[in-house]
Amino acid sequence: MNTRLIPVLWLAAAAALAGNEAPRTIVELQPLRESSSIPIRSRAGREGTATLINLNPAINAWYLLKVAWKDGRAETTYHLENANPRSARILPGENGLVITEGRDRHPCDLFSSDSANALDQGRASPVVFYPLCEGRIYLRNAAVGHRTTLEAATDFLREHVWGGEKIISLGHFVMGDMHRESGTLETGSPAAAPRPAAGDLPLAALIDSRYSGKLLGSFNLGIDLEGPARTGLTPGAWYPAEGNPGIYVSILQPNLIDPGILASYRNQVSSLDGIEASALCFLVAFDLDSFELGYALGTEHPKVGWSDHILPQMKDPALPGPDGIGTISPLVATGLLSPKQAAATVSTFTAGFKRTHGAFKSGDLALRNRGSHYGFIENGVVFSKLQPGLSTVFVLADGSLGMKTWTEADDALLAKIRHARQNGVPILDSGVPGSLVNNWGAGNWSGSGEGRLRTMRSGAALQTSGRRRFLIYAVFSDATPSAMARVFQAYRCDYAMLLDMNALEHTYLAVYRRSGSGMFVDHLIKGMNVLEKSAAGELVPRFLGYADNRDFFYVMRREARP
Numbered sequence: 001m002n003t004r005l006i007p008v009l010w011l012a013a014a015a016a017l018a019g020n021e022a023p024r025t026i027v028e029l030q031p032l033r034e035s036s037s038i039p040i041r042s043r044a045g046r047e048g049t050a051t052l053i054n055l056n057p058a059i060n061a062w063y064l065l066k067v068a069w070k071d072g073r074a075e076t077t078y079h080l081e082n083a084n085p086r087s088a089r090i091l092p093g094e095n096g097l098v099i100t101e102g103r104d105r106h107p108c109d110l111f112s113s114d115s116a117n118a119l120d121q122g123r124a125s126p127v128v129f130y131p132l133c134e135g136r137i138y139l140r141n142a143a144v145g146h147r148t149t150l151e152a153a154t155d156f157l158r159e160h161v162w163g164g165e166k167i168i169s170l171g172h173f174v175m176g177d178m179h180r181e182s183g184t185l186e187t188g189s190p191a192a193a194p195r196p197a198a199g200d201l202p203l204a205a206l207i208d209s210r211y212s213g214k215l216l217g218s219f220n221l222g223i224d225l226e227g228p229a230r231t232g233l234t235p236g237a238w239y240p241a242e243g244n245p246g247i248y249v250s251i252l253q254p255n256l257i258d259p260g261i262l263a264s265y266r267n268q269v270s271s272l273d274g275i276e277a278s279a280l281c282f283l284v285a286f287d288l289d290s291f292e293l294g295y296a297l298g299t300e301h302p303k304v305g306w307s308d309h310i311l312p313q314m315k316d317p318a319l320p321g322p323d324g325i326g327t328i329s330p331l332v333a334t335g336l337l338s339p340k341q342a343a344a345t346v347s348t349f350t351a352g353f354k355r356t357h358g359a360f361k362s363g364d365l366a367l368r369n370r371g372s373h374y375g376f377i378e379n380g381v382v383f384s385k386l387q388p389g390l391s392t393v394f395v396l397a398d399g400s401l402g403m404k405t406w407t408e409a410d411d412a413l414l415a416k417i418r419h420a421r422q423n424g425v426p427i428l429d430s431g432v433p434g435s436l437v438n439n440w441g442a443g444n445w446s447g448s449g450e451g452r453l454r455t456m457r458s459g460a461a462l463q464t465s466g467r468r469r470f471l472i473y474a475v476f477s478d479a480t481p482s483a484m485a486r487v488f489q490a491y492r493c494d495y496a497m498l499l500d501m502n503a504l505e506h507t508y509l510a511v512y513r514r515s516g517s518g519m520f521v522d523h524l525i526k527g528m529n530v531l532e533k534s535a536a537g538e539l540v541p542r543f544l545g546y547a548d549n550r551d552f553f554y555v556m557r558r559e560a561r562p
Helices: 006-018 118-123 147-162 164-175 337-346 408-416 481-490 528-529
Strands: 034-041 047-054 062-069 076-082 088-093 096-101 104-109 129-131 136-139 186-187 214-217 247-252 281-287 291-296 346-349 376-378 381-384 391-396 401-403 419-420 426-429 456-466 470-481 494-502 509-515 518-523 533-535 538-540 552-557
Touching: 047 088, 047 533, 076 088, 076 118, 076 129, 118 481, 136 247, 136 419, 186 408, 247 426, 291 391, 291 419, 337 346, 337 401, 337 533, 337 552, 376 481, 391 408, 391 494, 401 426, 401 456, 401 494, 408 419, 426 456, 518 528
Parallel strands: none
Antiparallel strands: 034 047, 047 062, 062 076, 076 136, 088 096, 096 104, 129 136, 186 214, 247 281, 281 470, 291 552, 346 509, 346 552, 376 381, 376 419, 391 401, 391 419, 426 494, 456 470, 456 494, 509 518, 533 538
């Protein structure tokens, strides 16, 4: 396909779909999909037709294979993943598929085996990513995503207990300060540590000069740092993570920030109370020259139906969801990375709100676009449309990362987007606090029903330091959006947005250090290790080793990406 025509074709096809208000399948939501059919024949003589659908040829990652036999059995659909989307193309071939890589062609007969065909063998397997065609393709099988005790309890309350949302909101308030850490502040000199070359570090936070000789300590920082052990770090400075070049760690308390920053933009940012001002923030920065971001759906979340959060008049009862679909079937969300992705991944962290809270109840955005449900895209497949006015992190086909407040004009980028996730409104935009940072309802910041906002929160930001760009992930042990804005301002970020909140499982980040055949798992906050499982005495990491019900981001080293 001519890549220059893709944006035009995408917008034309999307406009045609927008005029159709009838419920449709997720396949019909993909404007650039291409399909072709071939006759097939089993070893036993059964005849039929196989139809291959490339859901987005520009991204070339996900396919559907529909198999219909002439004996009247129901059509079966299989979700296939290209193990090498940047170099391999999957095409219909004789009695199956053919994978082309440059001048090489690899035929793959799926239907002429002595027993069941390879697809049915894979479907019956407990393996989530079942290898086909000598491992060049994965059949994606459904998995049951892990839920923590907290998540299971809150889901039960929401679904089965009258007034359950109120109980959950109260629980969030009671738990709000549960994970708060103030750290320790003392005078001293930081221990010497290996330092990257000049200009390679992210920008340090701007700190009140009164604290220039102080060290900030934490008992809960879980990522090992390069160099000798130390009891304290310079507030706002960056330290290289052990065994992972290009990853840096920093800690900060908002009350240590330069007073000029704390006094700025008073109309958009509320004053910080003493509790959140002294609550510790944990940050990790990824050098985008070395790393690339990916995004994956959980087995359950975020869903594609209507949010219960929207105003009644925004819901169209004729549609199962705001995009005209109520299910992602026949696609399969695994809540787990494929073996090739997992091998290249150096970090994972949880993404944004569930669909339940991923829309607006008040303010201007509540009255637009059916409540402005948060959009998301995985591997070039649109699950929910990106909505204007919402904070968006996105990855293009070439691996470049962007963060911005989405506009209708940005729809021209859709044909090039590999991944995208929206979550609320900006905390920072062009380095300036967003206009709704201190507006609880219109900003959909969540918290308790009474508007009590202080709780554990996570956020993501982009920072430019010279010629380098850094993706920053931050966990605030006890904060409102105003405290988040001040911290991201101090680190001189260009853009920042909220991700999730309220608990360690929702603000989880792990970093993976590999040594030979072994792998070490470091958590940003030590308590996050409760999210991991074990089997035969070995650790099984979340998102890499077992499926999870929540969506997540993953960071891959560029030279190792599939």
